[in-house]
Amino acid sequence: MKKLNITVTYLVFLLLLIIPLGQVLSSAFSTGFSGFWSALTDPQALHAFLISGILVGAVTALNTLFGVLLAMLLVRETGISRRIRQFLNAVVDLPFAVSPIIGGLMILLLLGPHTALGAFLEDHGVKIVFALPGMILATLFVTFPLMVREVMPVLQEIGTDQEEAAYTLGAGSWRTFWRVTWPSIRWGVLYGVVLTVARALGEFGAVLVVSGNIINKTQSATTLVYQQVENFNFVAANSLAFVLAGFSIVVLMTLEWAKRRKEV
Amino acid sequence: MQIEVRNLSKKFGRVSAVDHVNFEIEQGKLIGLLGPSGGGKTTILRMLAGLEKPDAGEILFQGNKVNHLPPQERGIGFVFQNYALFKHMSVFDNIAFGLTVQRKSKSEIRDRVHEMIELIGLQGLENRAPHQLSGGQRQRVAFARALAPSPQLLLLDEPFAAIDAKVRKELRTWLREMISRVGITSIFVTHDQEEAVEVADEIMIINQGRLEQKGTPWQVYKEPLTPFVAGFLGESNLLHNPAHIVGFESAPRPHSEKARVLIRPEAIEVGREHEISNLSAAALGIVRSVQFRGSVWQVEVEVGEHRLLAHRTLEKETLLPGEQVAVLIHSLHLFHDEQSLFLENELKRANTRAI
């Protein structure tokens, strides 16, 4: 029985992960290393990587800041009523329950060029949809729960005693946060950062909807893969996919390491 | 620091955690807050510290109202029940924390921390992390951390609760000495009446959010103001009616349901007839059980409708269950109509006078 279990597990692992990854690898290098390399150094690909980089950087920074703030608010702020707290808690989980495409559509419907808000912003020179800000918003929407849900349990677990001790010793809330709270939550935050990076890099649906996938403008590495497949450029698609997959594997290994640190 | 509290109240939802509490504490006194679980002791301490906002009432330090001050500005030291040491800091940094907040110079901080470490007797452990210390050592570090910035008032919430009985005894003697050496006004919470009686200058008995009584341990023991205090501090027999107790025939006969009679076990003399000091003032009873209690025999004796616990010194002959004995009740407390009366055995008094 145990043997069978192990065999099935390996089989599923092989079928779902290893074989497709091998397929990507062999296709990427089917015209040799030069084909792989030229697919990556193509101006369109380089631009897509740049966009992905900016996207991931901005989303991770914003999500970390707001995620930690909201987690502190939800766990520590006793002033807000229970109802508001429950409501906020439910809203945080919304992106888990809603498809990313619908998330993208919500942004489109709210800020698109044909809406009052979108038109107003465009008149003032701020372009949100079909531009980088919209992509950042969409990715933020998708990744938002990751940081909050990572930090909240850690805050709950450490309790308020150490913070209150710091207050009685004369420390203000800023010093208390950095000297007392932060060292306890930093590995949780790192874990949240890693999850956010991985998710932001791989996000496809929401970004596709709001970006319009304009070449050399709003195309991210992920949506470029999609476009290359549509154009039957399998070598290019697989080369990009291989790099993205490789990056994700490194990120996830960091995650494992962060998780172990979090537990000590 | 001299402390005054007027009409302090705090509710959590519908629970009245602290209910119109008034007291005053003199400079330099060590006060024990004693009472059953959920009585409101922690809440009182937290309100004094500014960690909890009172619903009503005033807190005055040296005659100045401090209700509006945050914990940072009250000049207090707080020792938490589970110590709440900063777990990411060494012993040194824990003790130095309050001093760095005060922007003291590096050398000043170092000197003060070393002074504190010497005071608590943990030389050589400066660089340990809290999780590398024993419970008693952590307790001392928490104490040093609270004391390092020279607070005016030290608040300790069940400082010994998590420590085993023997170390606990040592630590409380140690704490008593430390506090009198530093001369700081201190309030500590405890569940343990022995601890309160042994360590405190004065004790305050807190029950269901109300201050039942405040006084020196001896005063509170000797003259309990309410049946609750009488039953809580020390052992006692609590009866509903003083009727049929020999020697108290002319005591007031309370009719209210709330009236109580308290008899301390050490106020009851049991023994064979020739042992009793004043036989004419005694009643007859039957021994029901005898238990060894470390320093005395505890004898359960049935007298009329009552069953009483009495103490009997060890050097006297052992009584046997079923034996008929004389029972002399020297004194009792009677609580009725919001009053407490201390009554002595009348027959005994009459007799003594006759001689």
Ligand SMILES: Nc1ncnc2c1ncn2[C@@H]1O[C@H](COP(=O)(O)OP(=O)(O)OP(=O)(O)O)[C@@H](O)[C@H]1O
């Ligand atoms: N933060 C809170 N929220 C709601 N109720 C509370 C809170 N803190 C205390 N209480 C309630 O207030 C009452 C008094 O609690 P408190 O902690 O002051 O008691 P205590 O005397 O310290 O008890 P113990 O000896 O068990 O520590 C209890 O009924 C408790 O349930």
Ligand SMILES: [Mg+2]
């Ligand atoms: Mg308590």
